[in-house]
Amino acid sequence: ANSCYQNTDQSFPGFLGSEMWNPNTDLSEDCLYLNVWTPMPKPKNATVMVWIYGGAFQTGTSSLHVYDGKFLARVERVIVVSMNYRVGALGFLALPGNHEAPGNMGLFDQQLALQWVQKNIAAFGGNPKSVTLFGESAGAASVSLHLLSPRSHPFFTRAILQSGSSNAPWAVMSIYEARNRTLTLAKFLGCSRENETEIIKCLQNKDPQEILLNEVFVVPYESLLSVNFGPTVDGDFLIDMPDTLLQLGQFKKTQIMVGVNKDEGTAFLVYGAPGFSKDNNSIISRTQFQEGLKIFFPGVSDFGKESILFHYTDWLDDQRPEHYREALDDVVGDYNIICPALEFTRKFSELGNNAFFYYFEHRSSKLPWPEWMGVMH
Helix, strand or coil: CCEECCCCCCCCCCCHHHHCCCCCCCEECCCCCEEEECCCCCCCCEEEEEEECCCCCCCCCCCCHHHCCHHHHHHHCCEEEEECCCCHHHHHCCCCCCCCCCCCHHHHHHHHHHHHHHHHHHHHCEEEEEEEEEEECHHHHHHHHHHHCHHHHHHCCEEEEECCCCCCCCCCECHHHHHHHHHHHHHHCCCCCCCHHHHHHHHHCCCHHHHHHHHCCCCCCCCCCCCCCCCECCCCCCCCCHHHHHHHCCCCCCCEEEEEECECCHHHHCCCCCCCCCCCCCCCCHHHHHHHHHHHCCCCCHHHHHHHHHHHCCCCCCCCCCHHHHHHHHHHHHHHHHHHHHHHHHHHHHCCCCEEEEEECCCCCCCCCCHHHCCEC
16 A cells, blocks of 8 residues: 655665665555454454554654564464554644644544444454554554543553653654744745635645655754654644643553663664764764764753763763763663653553563664664664
């Protein structure tokens, strides 16, 4: 089936490690398809696992070779479902408060697929009362948003979050941010108008390809972890910021499994942190470490960056060549992935729900990325 419109990763042309994530089917606005894998012979009342792909809410498709559900279905005798959902501006552009562009369209796409599973999965021998959502990165953030969104609660039973959660700093944009980005995109596309409805009408008439080309310019600073258009508090799917809902205990009470990988930061560093490269050992200096902090924490004061440096550098050990490389990997991984995931799990379990946590430290022998990147995001 078609993949949804998205920009492709051209950072490392011809390199399998990055290219394997690029869409392998035609890009189209007609992209809302889902896949179902059923074990043979047809099961009776099998558990269903629904996969939600990651990709920073800007990229991803369920037809990737690595997301082939036949292995899981066959070995575990579960039914595996995966869906496409709109990404980037086409999936998440928002003018908060405006019915024409409410935001979170990509999350409603996911929800629609979950509804379809409820209605139809019995015909495949699946049990609609046993549906586990699982996803990785922005897919895991999506899964945790379904846990926080009452509208999704009837459509699934359990949840697995792999290297991502909705309380992470990149996962949900403030409505102020969302509005700004929409207006910036409109400006780039020559759609600035007095009236919001006019802006939306103008954007709707643009070629999707042109929207893609301009989407990348809406974030002012070159952040290596930029979610240009992502989930927002729309008052419908999501009624408040995830950390607020977490504090209030407003989430589906069920079993969850959450996990992270040993080297969550390296995948982001290799895309342009000073001194990092996939083609050498990326041994960096203290100065390069500080430059890296500037890139990943553009809004943080010098005092803040100083505290990070102090916390993550080991005075006994800072002579070791790998020291600053590993420190920056930890800083970026902890801030963006590991700490939010732990916090999400903690809040969940405090209210008496079973929560399981894993720490994944196996490096695949087949990994095309260099050894120093370890067990990647």
